[in-house]
Amino acid sequence: MRDSDSGIAWLRSGEALEQVALKGLELRLLASGDGTELIYHKLAQGSHWGLSPAAGWTALEGLFIVSGSLRWAHGGEKRVLTAGDFLSATPVLKEAVFVAETDVEFLYCSSQPVFHHYSNQIRGLMGLAVDIEQKDGYTSDHCHRIMKLSMMLGETMGLSSTDLAYLNFGAFLHDVGKIKVPDSILGKPGKLTDEEWSVMRRHPTFGREILQETGLPSLLSAGPIVEQHHERFDGSGYPHGLSGADISIPSAIVAVVDSYDALTTNRVYRPGIPKAEALDEIDRSRRQYHPDVVEALFLNADRLDG
Template sequence: MEKMPKILVVDDEYHNLFLMHGFLVPLGYEVSISSDGEEAIEFARKGAFDVILLDINMPEMDGFEVLARLRSGEETKFVPVVMVTGQGEVEHRVRALELGADDFLTKPVDWMELKARVRSLVKVKAYHDHMMNHQRKLEEEVNRRTLELRRATEKLHEAHNKLKEASLDTIYRLSRAAEFRDEDTGGHIKRMSEYAAAVGRKMGLNEKTVEGILYAAPMHDVGKIGIPDRILLKPGKLDAEEWEIMKQHTLMGARILEGASGGFISLAAVIALTHHEKWNGKGYPRGLSGTQIPLVGRVVAIADVFDAMTSKRPYKEPFPVEKAFRIIEESRGSHFDPAVVDAFTAIKDEILEIKGSSDGYDNNSPLFPKY
């Protein structure tokens, strides 16, 4: 059954109220009446009316004030209001328009005019309600789709993280495979990569780059997989020929990792090739100097050297931490980038914390699980 349009008639004269009611009800409208402005406002807020017929001249609260309050109310601001005015009250019409009136009727009311005005405004209200309902449904649909998209994105993010964890596990295993002959390889890989990430963060690199360093640094010596044991594990100093062979691990590592489309592997190729270059140009394999050396290579270099100095190796015992820091500082501007040295020494406490938590390779890091 089609809903009957609802009309509210507001007039302080009961004679007018009854006439309006008697005329409108037979036309198919549900009519409510009120002789008081305050009461009319309360009716309008609760009644969901389609049209309000409002007399201007009323005691206590006149039609202008009622109209102003209707237009300021969330429930009533879009309800069409027809102001009922006396003959020649032009100033009333102007003020009513300024307050938001939709139409006018002049007393005495012409019933045919009333019928036409009400019918027209009922259609306007119905169209407005239809558009508001349509907008509400669109908003609900947008919210539903947004929620679906958010859930799908979360699932995709979760899948991406799982894939990332699997990739990182592969990277770590590759790094360990390259150096598994060294009993402290796991600890070295973890420590130096965390040192490098901490230095990068201190230097103001964004978190994506810091993360890239953290996960690419473990592959810095992957080229050692091609170095013979007699050289890699030699307890004494390498001779000139052996040293030339050892230096080839940077080129081997770069070749192993080259050709990646991007991401950690591409960054790891840069690190593998350049982490033994020196600020003064006396490093290898290309003798790069200063800022010719990629920043990631400069950062990983200091982390690698510090951990090498403070770790036991086949050819040496570990240096005391203070001695290692002193050597790093003395190598500022020769072996190492001065800015990198400054960042490294500025986070000494963090470096020592990483070393303390990683020594002995007894750590619960998800990237470096204990085997």
């Protein structure tokens, strides 16, 4: 609401100029003028948020923690931000990834407009995720589970902030290529024919192509993760039969997490199995997976769902 006498815009609690509410993240554009924007964020515990550099971007950006605890992950270095802490950069020169240790509220300020691009990108990503889930029949939380577990292992392994940022997108959208797989193949209850399996094995490449078509730098960089997430350390995977060090670590992480989630999740054609049994199966099949990633999975066994 605007006070016509003072010219001051003010909002009641819960109001916003514009807002976006998605799983784990709530955004409210609180103020906008002369190119500057003030955006309220509410991030659910365990969720991730990040800042990335962009060509031609010169804005002052800052965030102020209102409540809760936010962990700043940068490779092996970690810093915890709590209420009253403030960070700023002019401009952001490298990726910064933040993890909500509790439910967190913070204010983000940018001296250049960002809200519309930001919120539209989030809606677009969520739309892709919904399309994947509806197409493949997973539960609505599948993409979020893969992202959350992948980021957990990535932090354990000390990935750089850049790799964590790309892993966040690549894990979330790992199966986006299934959008291009015919329903008759994707939903077939029985064994696929050789021809059908040939099409199914192309979905990682379809996914990389879909992300490439967006033209968004972060998604372009996440494309190889999507394309490689069914490759296997022993060379038995697809679509290119890569092995060992030819598979990126972020891709190797998604491969292990996706296999674990597939084992523990109820599907139309079979029920999920308990966590302990799933870990035993990963252990028996460990030749297929990067040994460091398997080790990270077992180090986090107590934090896994299932």
